[in-house]
Amino acid sequence: MRGGRPQPGHALNGEAPAGLAALVVGGGIAGLLAAYRLAKAGTTVTVLEASDAWGGCVGSHTVGGLELDSGAESFATRSTAVADLARELGLGENIVAPHPGGAWVQLPGGAQELPKTGVLGIPANPWDPEVRRSLGFAGSLRASVDRYLPSSVGTSAEVTSVSALVRARMGKRVLERLVAPVVGGVHSADPGLLDVDMVAPGLRAALRQHGSLAGAVASQRKAGQASSSPTRPSGAVAAKAGSAVGGLKGGMNTLVSVLVAELSSQGVTLVTGARVDTINHVDGGWQAIAAGKTYDAGRLVVAxxxxxxxxxxxxxxxxxSGLRPAAGPLVSLVTLVVDVPELDRHPRGTGVLVAPQTAGIEAKALTHATAKWDWLAGETGPGTHVLRLSYGRGEGRDAPGSAAALDDDALFEAALRDASTLLTVPIVREDVLDWDVVRWAGALPFAAVGHKQRVAEVRRICAEADGLSVVGGWLAGNGLAAVVADTSACIDAVL
Ligand SMILES: Cc1cc2nc3c(=O)[nH]c(=O)nc-3n(C[C@H](O)[C@H](O)[C@H](O)COP(=O)(O)OP(=O)(O)OC[C@H]3O[C@@H](n4cnc5c(N)ncnc54)[C@H](O)[C@@H]3O)c2cc1C
Structure with a gap:
């Protein structure tokens, strides 16, 4: 099948008519969802995945006998996209809210509860007691200047970074104490490098509309709560305002297992270990070559x-060719399963985000998974805890001193030290029942300033190519809520 006219159907059985056959390259959530939508519409689909596992960043691993998420472990509830998909796949009963304890932020001066009313850590009310505790009087006063600035401050430039917007409107303390820890935790990047329109879509438009950044945040939070409330399953713990995420009993990786099972039952051809190294557009069709094998189809989805x-x-x-984005950062996750009964009191709620300038701590975030998810605490029982520490702030994977690049043993030692400091409970090697390190190299998209324009240009060029769809977090924005909504919209548009 190499070269020449694209053959009908997928390479493995070649039975489908060309116009109805689709090839999906990439078996992360975007690729699997695209395949699901196409298959449901009657298209014959083949999915090619480079690794030996499905789901991409929505992965799983077994640590201490527990099946745990190795990548994404929650979804934003600012839209109903992920909850709707979970329900569609029969997982509605498994949608859960995190424990309402909330997260903390570790600042150079000590730990504080993370205010729960922000978008990317930007507060809706600088005088909220939790915000004031983090910022101090002077910080809250400076942040409230935002209300008196013209709405053009931070919105007049075509593109701007998260830092530039926050610093101009609310000042340095909001940036360093609230925004940098949250942005580091979610995007593993310096807020000075990130395009605010990619990582907080609609925020600058809301600022123009409401006249202040605080007002824009409040309006986005309100919209998010309105859209998330119908998704809250009966019996789920109501999340404290601010913990705008949901999860699935059993972990987010269950979404992938159910999707893959559904695709198999619909007759989709699923090929792992198939790293595509060439894509050709031949005679009006598409051709992908993986591991020396050629696959042809009328429609190509690049995920x-x-x-x-x-x-x-x-x-x-x-x-x-001029639109290739920079590779995302290296993020290393250390998961510890520990026997430490003192952690039953959840000393730092659901976890801690670490401000970059905090000395003596290498992790950028710690998730106390058994404090965050009741279903997981139910599995481990009292005294046993799952802690996940993440390393890497986007310094570059080979950057000297990048904690993410340490070897497994060094990361394990760093995780014991950091967990002990962050949770204020000594945790030593003897307490550890099992541990694992997972490295995500380049998996988080790097939405550098100007990325939104790049996305628009990529979408325009791809839309002009017949039978091509390009989906995934680098175009939709990082996070399952964005990827699921955007992928469904892209595929629905071509169906
Ligand atoms: C550590 C981590 C934690 C995260 N936590 C959260 C969270 O809690 N909540 C949240 O909403 N989001 C989270 N995210 C982000 C979220 O997981 C991603 O936005 C989303 O999963 C991206 O999906 P995707 O399908 O676009 O890309 P990916 O998941 O990266 O999938 C791309 C797939 O393509 C495959 N591939 C690559 N090259 C080739 C090739 N040449 N040929 C064939 N296949 C190829 C890859 O192996 C991979 O499976 C997290 C991300 C990471 C890395």
């Missing part, structure tokens, strides 16, 4: 990270 997607498509669409 990869940004650098890989542009790298593979620029041969067929040379206009894309």
């Amino acid at each position: 990869l990270d940004g650098p890989a997607a542009v790298g593979l498509l620029e041969n067929a669409l040379p206009e894309l």
Whole structure:
């Protein structure tokens, strides 16, 4: 099948008519969801995944006998996209809210409860007692200047970073004490490098509308709560205002297992260990080559990270070549399963985000998973705890001193030290029942300033190529809520 006219159907059985056959490259959540939507509409689909596991960043691993998420472990409830998908796949009963304890932030001066009314850590009310505790009187006073500034401050430039917007409107303390820890925890990047329109879509438009950044945050939070409340399952713990995420009993990885089972039952051909190294646009159809094998189809869905997607498509669409985004950061996650009964009192709620300038701590975040998810605490029983520490603030994977690049043993030692400090409870090697390190290299998209324009341009070029869809976090924005909503919209548009 190499070269020449694209053959009908997928390479493995070749039975489908060309117009109805689709090839999906990448078996992360975007690729699997695209395949699901296409298959449901009657298209014959083949999915090619480079690794030996499905789900991409929504992965799983077994630590201490527990099946745990190795990547994404929750979803934003600012829209109903993920909850709707979970319900559609029969997982509605498993949707849960995190324990309402909330998270903490570790600042150079000590730990504080993280205010629960922000977007990316930006407060809706600088005088809220929790916000004031983090910022001090002078910080709250400076942040409230936002209300008196013209709405053009932070919105007049076509593109701007998270830092530039926050610093101009609310000052340095909001940036350093609230925004940098949250942005570091979620995006593993310096807020000075991130495009605010990608990581907080609609925020600047809301600022223009409401006249202040605090007002914009309040309006987004209100909209998020309105859209998330119908998704709250009966019996789920109502989340404290601010913990705008949900999860699934059994972990987010169950979404992937159910999707894969559904795809198999619909006759979708699922191929792992198939790293696509060439994509051609031949005679009006598409051709992908993986492990020396050629796959042809009338429709191609590219569901990869940004650098890989542009790298593979620029041969067929040379206009894309100047639009390749930089690779995302290296993030290393250390999971510890420990026997430490003192942790039953959840000393730092659901976990701690670490402000970058905090000395003596290498982790950027710690999730106390058994404090966050009641279903998991039910599985471990009292005294046993699951802690997940993440390393890597986007310094570059080979950067000297990048904690994410340490070897497994060094990361384990760092995790014991950091967990003890952050949770204020000594945790030693003898307390550890099991541990694991998972590395995510380049999996988090790096939405550098100007990325929104890049996305618009990529989408325009790809829309002009017949039978091509490009989906994934690098275009939709990081996070399952964005990826699920955008992928469904892209595929529905072509169906
Ligand atoms: C550590 C971590 C924690 C996260 N936590 C959360 C969270 O709690 N909540 C949340 O909402 N979001 C979270 N995210 C983000 C979220 O997981 C992602 O936005 C989303 O899963 C991206 O999905 P995707 O399908 O676009 O990309 P990916 O999941 O990256 O999938 C791309 C797939 O393509 C495959 N691939 C790559 N190259 C090739 C090739 N040449 N040929 C074939 N296949 C290829 C890859 O192996 C991968 O399976 C987290 C991300 C990471 C890395």
